[in-house]
Amino acid sequence: xxxxxxxxxxxxxxxxxxxxxxxxxxxxxxxxxxxxxxxxxxxxxxxxxxxxxxxxxxxxxxxxxxxxxxxxxxxxxxxxxxxxxxxxxxxxxxxxxxxxxxxxxxxxxxxxxxxxxxxxxxxxxxxxxxxxxxxxxxxxxxxxxxxxxxxxxxxxxxxxxxxxxxxxxxxxxxxxxxxxxxxxxxxxxxxxxxxxxxxxxxxxxxxxxxxxxxxxxxxxxxxxxxxxxxxxxxxxxxxxxxxxxxxxxxxxxxxxxxxxxxxxxxxxxxxxxxxxxx
Amino acid sequence: xxxxxxxxxxxxxxxxxxxxxxxxxxxxxxxxxxxxxxxxxxxxxxxxxxxxxxxxxxxxxxxxxxxxxxxxxxxxxxxxxxxxxxxxxxxxxxxxxxxxxxxxxxxxxxxxxxxxxxxxxxxxxxxxxxxxxxxxxxxxxxxxxxxxxxxxxxxxxxxxxxxxxxxxxxxxxxxxxxxxxxxxxxxxxxxxxxxxxxxxxxxxxxxxxxxxxxxxxxxxxxxxxxxxxxxxxxxxxxxxxxxxxxxxxxxxxxxxxxxxxxxxxxxxxxxxxxxxxx
Numbered sequence: 001x002x003x004x005x006x007x008x009x010x011x012x013x014x015x016x017x018x019x020x021x022x023x024x025x026x027x028x029x030x031x032x033x034x035x036x037x038x039x040x041x042x043x044x045x046x047x048x049x050x051x052x053x054x055x056x057x058x059x060x061x062x063x064x065x066x067x068x069x070x071x072x073x074x075x076x077x078x079x080x081x082x083x084x085x086x087x088x089x090x091x092x093x094x095x096x097x098x099x100x101x102x103x104x105x106x107x108x109x110x111x112x113x114x115x116x117x118x119x120x121x122x123x124x125x126x127x128x129x130x131x132x133x134x135x136x137x138x139x140x141x142x143x144x145x146x147x148x149x150x151x152x153x154x155x156x157x158x159x160x161x162x163x164x165x166x167x168x169x170x171x172x173x174x175x176x177x178x179x180x181x182x183x184x185x186x187x188x189x190x191x192x193x194x195x196x197x198x199x200x201x202x203x204x205x206x207x208x209x210x211x212x213x214x215x216x217x218x219x220x221x222x223x224x225x226x227x228x229x230x231x232x233x234x235x236x237x238x239x240x241x242x243x244x245x246x247x248x249x250x251x252x253x254x255x256x257x258x259x260x261x262x263x264x265x266x267x268x269x270x271x272x273x274x275x276x277x278x
Numbered sequence: 279x280x281x282x283x284x285x286x287x288x289x290x291x292x293x294x295x296x297x298x299x300x301x302x303x304x305x306x307x308x309x310x311x312x313x314x315x316x317x318x319x320x321x322x323x324x325x326x327x328x329x330x331x332x333x334x335x336x337x338x339x340x341x342x343x344x345x346x347x348x349x350x351x352x353x354x355x356x357x358x359x360x361x362x363x364x365x366x367x368x369x370x371x372x373x374x375x376x377x378x379x380x381x382x383x384x385x386x387x388x389x390x391x392x393x394x395x396x397x398x399x400x401x402x403x404x405x406x407x408x409x410x411x412x413x414x415x416x417x418x419x420x421x422x423x424x425x426x427x428x429x430x431x432x433x434x435x436x437x438x439x440x441x442x443x444x445x446x447x448x449x450x451x452x453x454x455x456x457x458x459x460x461x462x463x464x465x466x467x468x469x470x471x472x473x474x475x476x477x478x479x480x481x482x483x484x485x486x487x488x489x490x491x492x493x494x495x496x497x498x499x500x501x502x503x504x505x506x507x508x509x510x511x512x513x514x515x516x517x518x519x520x521x522x523x524x525x526x527x528x529x530x531x532x533x534x535x536x537x538x539x540x541x542x543x544x545x546x547x548x549x550x551x552x553x554x555x556x
Contacts, residue, residue, distance in 0.1 A: 042330075042365075042366040043365050043366060043367055044365075044366075044367040044403050044404065045328070045330075045365060045366025045367030045368075045369065045403065045404065046366070046367075047326075047327070047328045047329075047366060048325075048326065049325070049327075050323070050325045051325075052320075052323075059341065059345050060341065060345070063337065063338065063341050067337050067338070087320075087321050087322075087323060088320040088321060088322075088323025088324070088325060089321055089322040089323030090323075091323065095373070096374075096375060097374060097400065097401065097403060099401065100401035100402060100403055101403060102403055120424070120425070121399060122375065123375065123377065123378035124378060125322050125323065125375060125378055125379060125380055126322065126323065146398070147398070
């Protein structure tokens with residue numbers, strides 16, 4: 001079972017605190033030693049750090065833990081290989097371009113005998129079920145909306161159909177982002193917390209580390225953190241319902257389609273220019 | 279004017295030595311302070327480090343300089359912005375997937391009023407002439423060979439036509455790789471050196487640093503290094519002829535089409551499993 005971590009914010013925020021606990025799961029507090037990766041969106045650009053080795057003893061992970069890269073959308077993954085060798089091309093998150101935007105994807109679960117029919121526009125480079133699923137998603141997006149990115153509601157609807165279709169082949173928890181929104185699909189296990197003023201003094205579950213967000217955030221900051229299992233032991237994490245697909249924008253849940261009944265719906269408005277920490 | 283660096287080898291080789299001198303050009307010995315990036319192929323996978331700031335004071339560049347990532351194909355770039363703001367999405371090298379392989383591209387020069395007609399399959403995310411040229415190249419590749427990657431000779435021929443077509447708009451020095459081969463096009467300025475036994479004791483032009491490759495390489499190792507201007511001051515660098523397109527494979531020039539008359543033609547055979555240093 002792999003580990004997923006996502007972050008979606010309304011101000012560029014570094015993920016050093018959350019990543020410190022998450023990274024420990026790659027060989028220290030948990031046994032996921034088969035590679036790790038993290039993608040940071042900055043504007044329309046994305047930088048992706050990948051290593052096909054345990055995060056707990058990775059020099060690149062050490063850099064990421066200490067170097068505050070501030071981003072509105074982050075997706076990280078720690079791999080416990082089920083399908084595909086331990087190789088760089090099988091290391092999540094995966095990246096492709098569609099509609100002039102980068103798309104980043106990471107998966108937790110196992111899709112059995114999953115060999116989708118693909119048009120050839122997006123082809124897997126590696127040999128994982130996960131990358132095949134990502135190619136299927138983008139292939140369908142491109143077929144359904146060939147000219148330009150559709151409205152968030154239309155995209156959410158197609159993604160929900162794809163999550164059901166692909167989920168028939170096995171466990172399909174995933175995080176997907178285009179740098180504006182972060183989509184989280186729970187098949188079996190995914191939780192999230194939304195941090196906003198008044199901020200907590202958060203304590204990691206995987207390391208004895210505490211941060212008082214009041215000292216590093218402004219009252220306007222809002223940060224959603226999504227993870228396979230809660231990263232802190234003194235905050236209220238929401239357990240996602242199996243089968244649910246949530247859209248996060250600017251650190252809050254977006255009310256769209258199946259999300260209509262969720263708490264804290266927000267309109268996805270332009271972000272301000274502060275800087276925060278998570 | 280930007281700076282290009284490429285490496286193509288027959289054994290996985292780290293680029294720490296060459297990168298030390300190259301990096302200094304990003305703000306120390308030269309004035310290219312508008313971002314830098316480096317892409318390493320490892321098998322079919324690629325890892326790309328990008329930073330929209332000067333390489334001379336970049337923590338990520340410091341990591342790359344000290345962390346020996348061994349690769350058969352590397353492309354690096356230091357940016358002096360001509361078109362497009364200093365932003366992550368405008369930072370080279372650029373990456374896309376075609377035929378189930380990652381393609382990496384970096385450009386040196388300036389294409390004036392270059393707005394190619396693109397099919398939409400590959401769209402620029404940023405606003406540089408360079409990324410538009412990269413999209414044009416892959417678009418043409420995909421149109422010409424829709425089903426699968428053609429023979430190296432066919433690909434070289436189409437790339438040569440594209441270099442002429444795009445080069446009509448301005449200076450178009452570039453490096454391109456799919457992880458197997460490295461293509462180098464010289465419009466105005468590009469040099470290469472091929473290191474093989476007996477190895478030199480090489481001294482950097484940009485830093486007072488020397489390495490004796492006999493101590494770190496085996497007699498079978500062969501490494502081609504391509505750069506805008508020579509990185510060492512005591513090796514024989516070959517100045518590429520303006521208008522020439524060279525293909526490197528396993529550290530040697532490949533004899534194909536326009537390269538027919540070049541010295542040291544080799545057949546591109548499988549690499550062995552040693553590890554070297556450049």
